[in-house]
Amino acid sequence: MNDCNNVITLSSRDQMVRRLLSLLGRGVLFCITSVAALSVLAIIYFIAKDAFPFFQQVGLKEFFLAKSWYPTGEPAKFGAAAIFMGSFLITAAAVTISVPPGVFAAFCMSDILPFNVRQILKPVIEMLAAIPSVAYGFFALVVLAPLLQNHGGAVLAAVWWSLALPLLLMGSYVAGDLLTPERLSRTAALILSSLGTLVFAALSLWLLRSVGALLHGLEIASGVNALNASIILGVMALPTIVSVSEDALQAAGRELREGSYALGATRAETLVKVVLPASISGIFSAVLLGTMRALGETMVVWMASGNAAQIPDPWYNLLEPVRTLTATIAGDMGEADQMTGSAHYHVLFAMGLSLLIFSFSCNLIGEWIVNRQRKRLRGE
Amino acid sequence: MLLVSFLFFVLTPIVVRGIGAYVFKGTVEYRRMMFDQFGRGDEEKLKLEIAASVAYRKPVYDAISAFEKELAEMPRARRKELKPIFKSVREEVAGLLGPAPGQPLPALTRRLYGQTRWNRAKVRRERVLFEESWDYSDKNSDGKKVLIPRRPIFEGTALVPLFDCVEYNLLQMMNPHTTFYGRFLTDKSIDAHFFGGIGPEVLGTIYLALGAMLIAVPLGVVAAIYFQEYAREGFVMTFLRSCVNTLAGVPSIVFGLFGLAFFINTIKVSNGKSVLAGALTLALLVLPTVIRASEEAISAVPRTYKEGALALGAGQWRTILTVILPAALPGILTGVVISMGRAAGETAPIIFTAAVSVGKMVGPLSMWSNPTPALSWNLYNICTEHEAVEEIRHVQYGMALTLVALVLALNLTAILIRARVSRRLKG
Numbered sequence: 001m002n003d004c005n006n007v008i009t010l011s012s013r014d015q016m017v018r019r020l021l022s023l024l025g026r027g028v029l030f031c032i033t034s035v036a037a038l039s040v041l042a043i044i045y046f047i048a049k050d051a052f053p054f055f056q057q058v059g060l061k062e063f064f065l066a067k068s069w070y071p072t073g074e075p076a077k078f079g080a081a082a083i084f085m086g087s088f089l090i091t092a093a094a095v096t097i098s099v100p101p102g103v104f105a106a107f108c109m110s111d112i113l114p115f116n117v118r119q120i121l122k123p124v125i126e127m128l129a130a131i132p133s134v135a136y137g138f139f140a141l142v143v144l145a146p147l148l149q150n151h152g153g154a155v156l157a158a159v160w161w162s163l164a165l166p167l168l169l170m171g172s173y174v175a176g177d178l179l180t181p182e183r184l185s186r187t188a189a190l191i192l193s194s195l196g197t198l199v200f201a202a203l204s205l206w207l208l209r210s211v212g213a214l215l216h217g218l219e220i221a222s223g224v225n226a227l228n229a230s231i232i233l234g235v236m237a238l239p240t241i242v243s244v245s246e247d248a249l250q251a252a253g254r255e256l257r258e259g260s261y262a263l264g265a266t267r268a269e270t271l272v273k274v275v276l277p278a279s280i281s282g283i284f285s286a287v288l289l290g291t292m293r294a295l296g297e298t299m300v301v302w303m304a305s306g307n308a309a310q311i312p313d314p315w316y317n318l319l320e321p322v323r324t325l326t327a328t329i330a331g332d333m334g335e336a337d338q339m340t341g342s343a344h345y346h347v348l349f350a351m352g353l354s355l356l357i358f359s360f361s362c363n364l365i366g367e368w369i370v371n372r373q374r375k376r377l378r379g380e
Numbered sequence: 381m382l383l384v385s386f387l388f389f390v391l392t393p394i395v396v397r398g399i400g401a402y403v404f405k406g407t408v409e410y411r412r413m414m415f416d417q418f419g420r421g422d423e424e425k426l427k428l429e430i431a432a433s434v435a436y437r438k439p440v441y442d443a444i445s446a447f448e449k450e451l452a453e454m455p456r457a458r459r460k461e462l463k464p465i466f467k468s469v470r471e472e473v474a475g476l477l478g479p480a481p482g483q484p485l486p487a488l489t490r491r492l493y494g495q496t497r498w499n500r501a502k503v504r505r506e507r508v509l510f511e512e513s514w515d516y517s518d519k520n521s522d523g524k525k526v527l528i529p530r531r532p533i534f535e536g537t538a539l540v541p542l543f544d545c546v547e548y549n550l551l552q553m554m555n556p557h558t559t560f561y562g563r564f565l566t567d568k569s570i571d572a573h574f575f576g577g578i579g580p581e582v583l584g585t586i587y588l589a590l591g592a593m594l595i596a597v598p599l600g601v602v603a604a605i606y607f608q609e610y611a612r613e614g615f616v617m618t619f620l621r622s623c624v625n626t627l628a629g630v631p632s633i634v635f636g637l638f639g640l641a642f643f644i645n646t647i648k649v650s651n652g653k654s655v656l657a658g659a660l661t662l663a664l665l666v667l668p669t670v671i672r673a674s675e676e677a678i679s680a681v682p683r684t685y686k687e688g689a690l691a692l693g694a695g696q697w698r699t700i701l702t703v704i705l706p707a708a709l710p711g712i713l714t715g716v717v718i719s720m721g722r723a724a725g726e727t728a729p730i731i732f733t734a735a736v737s738v739g740k741m742v743g744p745l746s747m748w749s750n751p752t753p754a755l756s757w758n759l760y761n762i763c764t765e766h767e768a769v770e771e772i773r774h775v776q777y778g779m780a781l782t783l784v785a786l787v788l789a790l791n792l793t794a795i796l797i798r799a800r801v802s803r804r805l806k807g
Contacts, residue, residue: 029602029606032606033602033603036600036624036671037603039667040624041623043627043630043664046638046641047634049641121384126795130722130725130787130791131391131788132724133726133728134756134757134783138760139780142776162385163382235386235390238383289629295631296630297632298633326631329637333637333640360629363625363629
């Protein structure tokens with residue numbers, strides 16, 4: 001009896017010891033967690049610390065506005081405008097290439113394809129995401145670059161057709177369906193919507209053909225250029241975009257869709273007018289994440305973009321070689337004096353800092369949008 | 381469909397040509413090299429084989445020496461015309477068949493042997509038979525490559541039998557067999573990847589990935605437990621959480637910069653690049669993935685488990701250690717395996733912290749303070765900075781295949797574990 005008592009009601013001293021121990025344990029756990037979480041602050045601090053001397057020595061104006069990049073010249077010039085431009089150009093092109101098919105694929109996976117197919121596609125997407133970037137870079141350099149150089153126009157036209165044909169056909173079906181006025185008898189609505197679909201399909205086929213022919217006529221002087229890097233970066237950003245926007249579409253919920261069907265909306269109407277607005281913020285954050293992935297990628301752009309610190313002429317010309325921030329950091333650190341810290345060494349940290357700031361702002365914007373949308377969906 | 385075709389499009393060339401590094405048609409030169417450098421193969425058989433190929437090669441060398449004599453007696457203008465072409469023919473023959481008998485042995489290992497692979501030997505044969513030249517007659521496009529046959533140039537001289545012999549008897553001279561070179565995976569490379577395998581790179585990648593996981597897993601799992609079991613919602617937790625999220629968005633090259641600035645230049649974990657610095661950097665990189673996967677696994681453990689344990693009188697510690705962690709283990713393992721694949725494949729963080737292009741095998745004891753070659757970095761290195769990129773294509777493809785196979789195998793393991801777990805949860 002006594003024993004039992006001892007177990008259940010501890011003496012006050014034992015209790016104190018226990019509490020202290022558990023507090024101590026919690027403290028240790030908290031410390032470890034903080035170390036893990038706060039390492040990002042250490043990253044910011046150390047990158048900024050090594051970037052600061054550069055801004056002191058050279059100044060912001062030359063860094064952001066001047067175009068001549070001769071870090072080892074006499075006198076050295078650190079105008080990174082062309083490099084910023086290269087990063088921007090490649091990222092923008094990659095996102096343009098990957099967003100339409102990515103969002104389309106997400107729609108297919110969440111609303112159109114049967115469950116079994118989805119089960120197969122998920123691992124495929126994961127595998128696409130898992131392939132190391134240097135393997136993508138190797139592919140870009142050894143397979144895609146000669147292909148672009150020798151049969152550039154044909155390859156581009158083939159890519160365009162295979163990407164745009166399903167997109168445009170689907171789009172014309174949806175457009176035909178959406179433009180049909182409501183309150184018609186079923187047969188009339190069917191006829192009208194198929195007519196609309198046909199008209200849009202004809203239009204989009206014309207678009208396909210003319211752009212395809214335009215691309216077919218292109219001749220590419222060197223396969224190692226901004227376009228090559230953008231295509232590969234687009235493929236690399238695709239898994240992120242697909243999986244995040246698919247999550248967003250799923251999160252829109254079954255009730256919303258069923259409510260829409262109950263009100264007599266067609267599938268296309270439900271997708272475009274109900275599901276899309278409800279998940280647009282998630283899709284947007286998917287695009288932001290894809291952008292961050294493309295911007296922060298190093299090996300592919302280093303191997304496939306040509307690494308020429310120049311602004312293409314005209315500025316959107318993807319067929320010329322460009323140079324990006326990440327590739328410059330990776331390529332120049334070998335030459336820069338790492339021990340004593342020359343201006344060349346510090347300028348690379350300044351570039352790293354710019355990358356960091358950009359990815360942070362992307363993160364913040366993404367979080368802000370998702371939060372706002374969440375509030376709106378809750379009906380506040 | 382699109383996604384599948386992308387995956388197919390990227391993987392096919394890597395897989396198909398990557399297998400070529402392991403299985404290929406090896407010539408007699410390959411077997412000679414393997415015997416000299418690695419001591420593999422049957423000496424008696426090899427001697428017979430070399431003797432047979434020497435017999436077939438004799439007319440080639442006879443033609444060369446006969447032509448040399450002829451050249452000395454030629455009129456001056458003709459000699460001036462033919463001599464440089466003859467010189468390049470002789471060089472190409474040496475590249476194809478190895479150094480000529482009686483000549484002094486070259487210093488570079490790569491020159492000691494002829495072409496070891498049959499497909500390269502056929503390429504080299506073209507270079508003996510034809511002269512490359514560029515046609516600039518069309519002003520509108522870049523120059524076109526044209527091949528000029530060399531045989532007509534030497535018509536009527538003693539060199540003609542050489543061309544016939546090289547064209548028709550190459551098979552007997554080289555005697556190619558289908559060879560399986562499984563030790564490509566573990567052999568050291570000889571003379572900057574001209575011969576041998578990718579052993580040091582594979583080993584370095586394994587060290588880096590394992591080291592990174594050794595550091596990241598305890599940190600990440602503890603953080604996940606804290607977030608899930610202890611943390612009360614509040615400003616501090618929100619802040620820590622968004623810190624982890626931000627860490628996930630940091631570009632990989634910035635991790636490399638940080639590793640250089642902090643681990644190597646500030647706290648000096650080693651003198652210059654080292655596996656330890658690389659592993660620490662990679663650990664930071666995969667930390668958010670590990671934390672997230674572990675958090676998900678822990679939160680997927682049914683509440684009833686925890687309540688049951690607490691009701692039986694177990695303390696919080698004991699509940700976590702004996703009930704929650706074992707139940708969450710497969711999920712945590714999935715995250716760990718995926719992160720390991722990521723750590724093995726990353727290049728940018730290890731450029732400044734761990735990787736060197738040419739390196740010996742690093743032993744497990746000295747590895748923490750020494751730099752190492754790694755698959756990812758060396759793949760970049762040998763396909764951009766190598767002096768003979770074309771000649772070692774097979775090594776590049778082999779390396780790419782090995783890396784991709786390693787990473788995908790890890791990912792497949794993760795997918796399988798997850799499928800089993802979800803089946804078990806369904807019951």
